[in-house]
Amino acid sequence: MTDQKRKIPVEEDNYTHNINRNNERSLDRRGFMKTLVGAAGVFAVASLPWGTLAAKELMGLSDKEYPHKKIVDVKDIAVGDSVEFYFPSEHDSAVLIRLEQNKYVAYQNACTHLRCPVYWVKEKHTMVCPCHKGKFDVNTGAPTAGPPRRPLPGIVVEVKDEAVYAVRVKRYEA
Structure with a gap:
């Protein structure tokens, strides 16, 4: 086997191929906070129907x-x-x-x-x-x-x- 076949081309290197990618998305503090607030908003909106049902049930319990x-x-x-x-x-x-x-x-x-x-x-x-x-x-x-x-x-x-x-x-x- 020759040395030519043993050498791994740079494009296929599993350890360093993604270090200098230009299109890679970075998540800074501001981006993280936006994501966090967005997720909290989604959870709040998703739980709203259940909260409404629970409030209706609790409001009517004294008369039940x-x-x-x-x-x-x-x-x-x-x-x-x-x-x-x-x-x-x-x-x-x-x-x-x-x-x-x-x-x-x-x-x-x-x-x-x-x-x-x-x-x-x-x-x-x-x-x-x-x-x-x-x-x-x-x-x-x-x-x-x-x-x-x-x-x-x-x-x-x-x-x-x-x-x-x-x-x-x-x-x-x-």
Whole structure:
């Protein structure tokens, strides 16, 4: 084999053939920023329909009424006692408390701090989250101690035909 065949022509050199190209596009800081802003704009415009749908859904949640769900018969719950139930879906745990002869309150029983279960403590007349010693006022659902800062979402209940029914979820209002 001759030395002529071993020598690689400059045009085919894999290491240096692109060093001095005149038509190669360069991306400087200004070009990078333009690209970044353009991409952000595309993402914003692409997510706009989903944001609109989410806002519509959230705006209507406070008025959303679910199919009425029977929780318990009035005769089966004594004053001061509580009953656990699921509302509005099978995965949303809640608690109904009979405070007086004709006064019922119901709340979703997931703590607003870290979603630990909240329990009714009849002797202390309060609702307690055992995870971080959070406490909630039974009349309003507002936090009275511990790390929770938001009240428990309330559930509107109605008494009809000698039974207590869950009607809708009250949403948290800032």
